[in-house]
Structure formats: structure tokens, C-alpha cells
Amino acid sequence: MEYVARFLIGGLAVSAFALLGDMLRPKGFAGLFGAAPSVALATLGIALWQHGASYAAVQGKAMMWGALALLAYSIVVCHLLMRWRWNALPATISALLVWLCVAFGIYFAAGGSA
Amino acid sequence: MIVKLSLSTLKDTRWYEYLIRFVLGGAVTAFTGVVSSLFGASVGGLFLALPAIFCASATLIASHEKRRKREAGASGRRRGQQAAALDAAGAALGSLGMLAFALTFRLLVERKETVAFIAALVAWTVISVAAWWIWRRIRAFRRVAGPRRPEFAGRELT
Secondary structure, rough: OOHHHHHHHHHHHHHHHHHHHHEOHHHHHHHHHHOHHHHHHHHHHHHHHOOHHHHHHHHHHHHHHHHHHHHHHHHHHHHHHOOOOOOHHHHHHHHHHOOOOOHHHHHHHOOOOO | OOOOOOOOHHHHHOHHHHHHHHHHHHHHHHHHHHHHHOOOOOHHHHHHHHHHHHHHHHHHHHHHHHHHHOOOOOHHHHHHHHHHHHHHHHHHHHHHHHHHHHHHHHHHHHHHHHHHHHHHHHHHHHHHHHHHHHHHHHHHHHHOOOOOOOHOOOOOOO
């Protein structure tokens, strides 16, 4: 039941931000919504309700490493598309490897805990 | 350029594209919950910034641009790549906002929970918009100052 609730809340939060991003112009500005904290809002809300503030604070700190990884990921995707002329789907999926490496790289460099 | 809100752009998106984003968003949120319960809050926290939804949205944007160009009689492949790259550039700027969101939430959540959410959202908005504005100013300055690199030409998509 918990995961069904997570699924519905996350789906709604992501759809709301995506809809807003679709309606905004110019496209570069709408792209900001590609990094909207929609999953974070849903997950941190549930974490706060289920486990309390200190658990949510730990997740919030780890999210900072994830956000830095997202920055690296977005730059790599941009270059794969413009410089190496990859299509969107292979570029965005293969760059997930960059996200994983940077996120876990910072995580372990910070001592394996947030 | 002024930021505009246009309802007519929603016509480009098909019903199943909304469904894909809803399902992906829900799946990533549920997946984050599974990771947190298996590996702890800190590993789960990393996945709050997983760009899984970005893969879908960038691909949809590229396909919309391709479709538009095809209807005009061109292949549209390059235009699709440019539109997706512009979305990725926006996401890079938005990731700075996400960093501000996480930092603000982390600092405030143990003091006042509701305030932490509101302040984090405000931080995301302010930093993202400021980063975008600075980025536009730099691009405008470069355009005036000298020629751009050819591989990054064509970013004037709006």
C-alpha cells in the first residue's frame, strides 16, 4: 500500500511540473523543469511523515550529491547531442552512467554517508 | 526575452505522453522508497535527483520538433537534437536550483518542517531563474563579442 501511495503521489508531482514546463517558453527556461524537485517533494514528504525530520534531513543532504551529479549528467547530454550528434534517447540513457559515477563518487568521497 | 505561458503548446503532447511521464514519475518515487529501505536514507537520498524523467521529457521534446519539421517537409533530426540539447542546458541550470533546494531543506527541516518545504521551493525557483538569466546574458554577450562554435549554432529555438 505504501508503494502504491508513493507511485500515485510521485506520478502526480512529476506530471504537474512537466505540464508547467510544457507550457513555458522559451525552451531553455522550460528546461529548468527537467531538474524540478518533483520526486524529491513526494519522497521527502513521505519520509518526514513516516520516519521524522532527522531521516528526511539525511535524505536532503544526500540529494545535494545527486544534484551535483545531475549537473554533470546534463552537461554530458548536451555535448552528446550537439557535438557528437546522438539522438535524444540513447544520449539521455547512456549518460545515466555518468550520473551514477558522479553521485556515488561524491557519496564515497564524503565517507559513504550523508 | 520574456518568459511566456502558452496553453496552445499542450496540443503538441499526446495523451500517452502524459501517461508515460506519470508512470515514470510514480515508478522513480516508488524505486527511491525501495532503495531507501534496502540501503538506507543516504543512498536513497541520492536518487531524489535521478534524471529518469528527464530521459522521457527530452525524448518527447526531440520527437515533437522532428514531427513539426517532417510536416514541413524536412527530416527534423538535427532540430530534434537541438531542442533536446536546449532542454538539457536548462536542466543543468535547474540542477543548481535543485542543489539550493536540498541545502535549504537540509538546514531547516529539523527546526520547522513546513517552512523547510516552502523555503526549499523558493530557493529552487530563485536560484534556477537567476542561473537561467545569467546564462542568457553570457550568451547574448558572446553573440555580440564574436562567432560561436559551429556545433553549438542553432540554439535560438524558442
